Amino acid sequence: RKSYKVTVLPGDGIGPEIIGVAVDVLRLVGSQEGINFEFTEKLVGGAAIDELGTPLPEDTLTTCQQSDAVLLAAIGGYKWDKNPRDMKPETGLLGLRAGLGVFANLRPAVVLPQLVDSSTLKREVAEGVDIMVVRELTGGLYFGQPRGFRQESNGERTGYNTMVYSTSEIDRIARVGFETARKRRGKLCSVDKANVLEVSQLWRERVTAMSSEYPDVELSHMYVDNAAMQLIRNPKQFDTIVTGNIFGDIISDEASMLTGSIGMLPSASIGESGPGLYEPIHGSAPDIAGQDKANPLAQILSAAMLLRYALGEENAAQRIEAAVMGALDKGFRTGDIMSPGMEYVGCKKMGDIVLETL
Amino acid sequence: RKSYKVTVLPGDGIGPEIIGVAVDVLRLVGSQEGINFEFTEKLVGGAAIDELGTPLPEDTLTTCQQSDAVLLAAIGGYKWDKNPRDMKPETGLLGLRAGLGVFANLRPAVVLPQLVDSSTLKREVAEGVDIMVVRELTGGLYFGQPRGFRQESNGERTGYNTMVYSTSEIDRIARVGFETARKRRGKLCSVDKANVLEVSQLWRERVTAMSSEYPDVELSHMYVDNAAMQLIRNPKQFDTIVTGNIFGDIISDEASMLTGSIGMLPSASIGESGPGLYEPIHGSAPDIAGQDKANPLAQILSAAMLLRYALGEENAAQRIEAAVMGALDKGFRTGDIMSPGMEYVGCKKMGDIVLETL
Ligand SMILES: CC(C)[C@H](C(=O)O)[C@@H](O)C(=O)O
Ligand SMILES: CC(C)[C@H](C(=O)O)[C@@H](O)C(=O)O
Numbered sequence: 001r002k003s004y005k006v007t008v009l010p011g012d013g014i015g016p017e018i019i020g021v022a023v024d025v026l027r028l029v030g031s032q033e034g035i036n037f038e039f040t041e042k043l044v045g046g047a048a049i050d051e052l053g054t055p056l057p058e059d060t061l062t063t064c065q066q067s068d069a070v071l072l073a074a075i076g077g078y079k080w081d082k083n084p085r086d087m088k089p090e091t092g093l094l095g096l097r098a099g100l101g102v103f104a105n106l107r108p109a110v111v112l113p114q115l116v117d118s119s120t121l122k123r124e125v126a127e128g129v130d131i132m133v134v135r136e137l138t139g140g141l142y143f144g145q146p147r148g149f150r151q152e153s154n155g156e157r158t159g160y161n162t163m164v165y166s167t168s169e170i171d172r173i174a175r176v177g178f179e180t181a182r183k184r185r186g187k188l189c190s191v192d193k194a195n196v197l198e199v200s201q202l203w204r205e206r207v208t209a210m211s212s213e214y215p216d217v218e219l220s221h222m223y224v225d226n227a228a229m230q231l232i233r234n235p236k237q238f239d240t241i242v243t244g245n246i247f248g249d250i251i252s253d254e255a256s257m258l259t260g261s262i263g264m265l266p267s268a269s270i271g272e273s274g275p276g277l278y279e280p281i282h283g284s285a286p287d288i289a290g291q292d293k294a295n296p297l298a299q300i301l302s303a304a305m306l307l308r309y310a311l312g313e314e315n316a317a318q319r320i321e322a323a324v325m326g327a328l329d330k331g332f333r334t335g336d337i338m339s340p341g342m343e344y345v346g347c348k349k350m351g352d353i354v355l356e357t358l
Numbered sequence: 359r360k361s362y363k364v365t366v367l368p369g370d371g372i373g374p375e376i377i378g379v380a381v382d383v384l385r386l387v388g389s390q391e392g393i394n395f396e397f398t399e400k401l402v403g404g405a406a407i408d409e410l411g412t413p414l415p416e417d418t419l420t421t422c423q424q425s426d427a428v429l430l431a432a433i434g435g436y437k438w439d440k441n442p443r444d445m446k447p448e449t450g451l452l453g454l455r456a457g458l459g460v461f462a463n464l465r466p467a468v469v470l471p472q473l474v475d476s477s478t479l480k481r482e483v484a485e486g487v488d489i490m491v492v493r494e495l496t497g498g499l500y501f502g503q504p505r506g507f508r509q510e511s512n513g514e515r516t517g518y519n520t521m522v523y524s525t526s527e528i529d530r531i532a533r534v535g536f537e538t539a540r541k542r543r544g545k546l547c548s549v550d551k552a553n554v555l556e557v558s559q560l561w562r563e564r565v566t567a568m569s570s571e572y573p574d575v576e577l578s579h580m581y582v583d584n585a586a587m588q589l590i591r592n593p594k595q596f597d598t599i600v601t602g603n604i605f606g607d608i609i610s611d612e613a614s615m616l617t618g619s620i621g622m623l624p625s626a627s628i629g630e631s632g633p634g635l636y637e638p639i640h641g642s643a644p645d646i647a648g649q650d651k652a653n654p655l656a657q658i659l660s661a662a663m664l665l666r667y668a669l670g671e672e673n674a675a676q677r678i679e680a681a682v683m684g685a686l687d688k689g690f691r692t693g694d695i696m697s698p699g700m701e702y703v704g705c706k707k708m709g710d711i712v713l714e715t716l
């Protein structure tokens with residue numbers, strides 16, 4: 001009987017509710033597939049600030065590093081928004097990404113046939129959208145040095161950050177982009193701002209150079225402003241997108257909202273080796289926390305991604321995905337994806353239905 | 359009889375076609391309103407590179423600086439995409455913005471009742487959208503120092519840019535944001551990434567501080583990734599948005615594409631004093647250049663903005679806007695906004711119809 005160590009990070013807001021459901025789902029599918037999970041729960045984000053005075057306790061990072069995979073819910077909330085940077089929940093998440101070396105963030109934006117009407121896009125535009133955004137996650141503007149505040153001689157203050165990429169950082173994320181595109185529909189669009197930024201010029205140069213190794217992948221380049229438009233004009237033109245950290249933050253969130261059901265979208269963050277980080281793309285939704293209203297499906301699908309990418313347990317992953325589709329096919333909907341004629345359920349109930357369907 | 363000096367910059371691609379139409383419109387409305395225009399045409403962008411070996415000839419900048427307003431069409435094209443930075447059309451545009459000190463870029467995104475079906479959004483989501491994006495235009499990541507390429511000791515190369523704002527840069531654009539919101543529906547949303555970036559923390563701090571001077575304006579803050587989502591989920595929640603240069607580039611293009619008719623959208627770039635820059639938000643569309651297919655209406659509406667903001671000629675501005683609406687009401691459409699039952703016209707013909715309607 002295989003056994004895996006999974007660190008569980010409930011985080012903030014709706015985190016504890018949805019991750020509880022996902023852990024139950026993992027347990028059940030484990031018993032069906034002969035997999036044993038050793039779950040260790042740790043604090044991160046606002047919860048860790050409140051209990052331990054830091055958004056990323058050392059013990060949390062060490063435990064994550066020593067596990068086979070990390071399942072995270074979501075962090076953040078209004079409560080900590082005014083904290084200084086080292087006491088923000090977000091800083092804990094960024095430290096976790098850096099500490100695990102998970103430089104590649106895979107964010108699918110898929111319009112499910114059952115939920116096509118959740119999209120604010122016209123049906124004919126939304127139907128069939130299936131995009132994978134590969135976002136660089138441990139470099140660029142988020143981590144670039146120098147950064148900070150400065151007092152100018154004229155009495156003014158300035159705030160500054162640095163957008164920087166090295167050739168090796170670009171190469172390793174570009175490779176994930178090409179490999180991902182190759183396993184999908186063979187189209188890779190690299191998004192940058194090379195008409196203005198030097199960092200983007202280097203990005204474009206390296207991505208272009210690598211394309212000779214992938215003759216089966218059709219590479220295109222798009223400026224980030226144009227990409228933001230094209231995603232709305234005709235999202236079906238995209239297969240795989242590869243881009244830097246801040247552009248990926250914006251573009252992947254835009255792409256996910258095209259589906260109209262971000263409560264359904266999981267993500268995977270992976271490195272060269274070591275445990276990956278699996279989390280829903282949605283936030284911690286503090287306004288509905290503790291009310292049993294959250295949609296747990298993105299968290300459950302994140303557990304499926306964990307099984308597939310971190311543990312190579314493809315069968316178990318597919319079982320979970322089928323159970324989620326089954327729950328939708330039976331007509332059950334949480335509030336965020338509710339539509340006329342469907343049956344409204346809360347977080348806990350949706351979890352039970354997925355468990356039953358499993 | 360009043361007389362104004364207007365510098366006309368046709369630029370590249372469809373630029374010459376559409377700006378010719380807009381100049382005719384200005385001439386006619388001038389004769390109706392007793393305004394004399396002294397037009398001086400100059401080269402900028404790719405056209406200037408080809409003829410004079412630089413994207414922003416000194417003579418062009420000086421002429422612009424000495425005029426009352428500048429009407430620009432669009433610059434750029436595949437042809438110059440591989441040029442080094444100082445020989446890119448975009449560098450000419452950035453130099454023009456900096457040289458004119460036009461730090462505030464006003465970009466309306468309005469869904470016209472006649473064109474609501476052009477949007478890829480569902481009718482009930484698109485109908486009534488009326489957003490003004492106030493984008494900082496002469497600072498931030500576009501102009502921040504240091505920038506460039508570096509050879510690291512380990513043999514790697516890096517490319518880097520700096521996102522930097524000073525308090526005075528933030529204050530002056532925030533003020534434009536508040537003033538703009540005050541003249542509209544009184545809601546200002548400031549977009550940043552203050553949960554990660556120091557430059558955004560300073561931004562948020564200064565914008566918040568200024569809000570006490572504008573008790574009649576309701577200020578909110580939104581992270582840029584969330585803004586990219588909310589624009590798609592429910593664009594009607596926005597009135598005025600104020601943001602930095604690169605976020606504004608992305609967010610304003612996204613907002614404009616929500617309308618489905620970017621061929622209709624003008625923009626104004628203004629400074630503390632001196633001539634402003636008026637241009638359509640769409641690009642130079644090299645693929646349809648010279649084919650009489652371009653939509654000249656955004657350029658014509660840019661001329662109306664020029665009359666309003668640069669010259670204070672409100673009557674003339676309204677005449678032009680009414681004529682454009684009139685042309686649409688009569689059912690005439692260029693290819694980009696064509697829909698069943700409407701009459702297809704080219705660029706020249708659309709111009710003639712606006713002139714007649716005037
Ligand atoms: C919470 C925040 C720091 C984070 C980011 O910007 O990366 C989030 O928006 C995300 O995309 O995972
Ligand atoms: C052409 C380019 C340099 C420019 C920009 O990024 O500012 C354009 O996209 C715009 O928004 O006016």
